[in-house]
Amino acid sequence: MGKIKKIGVLTSGGDAPGMNAAIRGVTRSAIYNGLEVIGIRQGYQGMIDSNFKPLESHSVSDIIQRGGTILKTARCEEFRSPEGRAKAHNNLKEAQIDGVVVIGGDGSFTGARLFNEEYDIPFVGIPGTIDNDIYGTDYTIGYDTALNTVVEAVDKIRDTASAHNRMFFVEVMGAEAGFIALYSGIATGAEAIIIPEIQGDALDLKKIIGEGNTRKKSSNIIIVAEGLKEGGAFTIAEKVKNEFPDYDIRVSVLGHLQRGGSPSAIDRVNASRLGHAAVEALIDDQKSVMVGISNGEIVLVPFRRAVKLHKDVNHSLLELARILSV
Numbered sequence: 001m002g003k004i005k006k007i008g009v010l011t012s013g014g015d016a017p018g019m020n021a022a023i024r025g026v027t028r029s030a031i032y033n034g035l036e037v038i039g040i041r042q043g044y045q046g047m048i049d050s051n052f053k054p055l056e057s058h059s060v061s062d063i064i065q066r067g068g069t070i071l072k073t074a075r076c077e078e079f080r081s082p083e084g085r086a087k088a089h090n091n092l093k094e095a096q097i098d099g100v101v102v103i104g105g106d107g108s109f110t111g112a113r114l115f116n117e118e119y120d121i122p123f124v125g126i127p128g129t130i131d132n133d134i135y136g137t138d139y140t141i142g143y144d145t146a147l148n149t150v151v152e153a154v155d156k157i158r159d160t161a162s163a164h165n166r167m168f169f170v171e172v173m174g175a176e177a178g179f180i181a182l183y184s185g186i187a188t189g190a191e192a193i194i195i196p197e198i199q200g201d202a203l204d205l206k207k208i209i210g211e212g213n214t215r216k217k218s219s220n221i222i223i224v225a226e227g228l229k230e231g232g233a234f235t236i237a238e239k240v241k242n243e244f245p246d247y248d249i250r251v252s253v254l255g256h257l258q259r260g261g262s263p264s265a266i267d268r269v270n271a272s273r274l275g276h277a278a279v280e281a282l283i284d285d286q287k288s289v290m291v292g293i294s295n296g297e298i299v300l301v302p303f304r305r306a307v308k309l310h311k312d313v314n315h316s317l318l319e320l321a322r323i324l325s326v
């Protein structure tokens with residue numbers, strides 16, 4: 001008999017479409033392997049408050065297609081402190097939970113890593129964030145859906161931009177990462193993409209806008225990633241308006257609609273694979289690791305690497321976007 005008999009599962013940080021598919025993957029895979037499953041509600045806060053509920057196979061029926069997370073999520077300050085983690089540890093012990101699957105982003109994995117340096121209950125992570133900014137995995141749950149949501153929205157903005165000969169600045173999410181901006185920019189044929197990874201170069205507004213002007217395009221779409229130190233889409237649009245008063249400029253901030261909606265097929269499949277892989281990792285006595293997908297295969301990445309190393313965007317794609325927008 002293995003040492004793991006009962007596992008907990010939680011979602012933490014910003015929600016992402018496909019988190020429910022991952023909860024289902026974890027729950028069903030654990031039950032298949034003869035383990036009990038406890039849902040921990042509201043992320044690490046639920047661990048501190050003993051907000052636990054047993055999950056059966058039927059508890060995760062009819063959720064694979066739903067956005068959000070049935071377990072709720074939170075960004076928990078208290079878990080950052082040793083006292084908070086001690087409370088969480090006591091509660092896990094009391095509930096006889098032998099291992100935990102954390103579905104979240106790098107902030108959530110930082111907490112998991114600290115916990116595993118202090119306590120022996122193993123934590124395994126599943127990358128869940130629309131930002132796709134976690135080192136060691138090509139993919140994070142929710143990114144594909146969010147990207148498609150942005151593409152659909154920008155296509156609509158293009159229609160009205162063309163109708164009025166307007167320039168639109170469209171701000172997309174991504175905290176300090178330009179994955180959503182870069183990929184949606186290419187997919188929508190944006191005239192320019194401004195991302196935190198290349199701020200200096202990217203904010204050569206004369207170059208970006210000047211070229212657009214000489215090309216006399218009927219519409220211009222500039223995708224702006226949030227998290228630029230120069231400010232958001234409104235600030236950049238204001239600067240452009242000052243330099244190029246002839247442009248008819250509008251700004252659209254897509255905001256949290258990027259986080260909702262039914263997950264794409266890719267997100268559902270990958271979340272299911274990762275859920276299963278996380279349970280297998282716990283059964284195999286892994287701890288303090290994230291399960292990821294690299295070149296189509298499941299990989300294990302220590303939290304230490306996943307949270308410390310920076311995942312860069314592919315700069316050749318930025319060049320591609322420039323070439324194709326001539």
Ligand code: F6P
Nearest residue numbers: 014105129130131173174175259
């Ligand atoms: O990390 C996911 C994310 O959606 C980021 O892209 C964004 O910056 C942040 O969360 C927004 O967080 P909140 O929902 O707490 O405003």
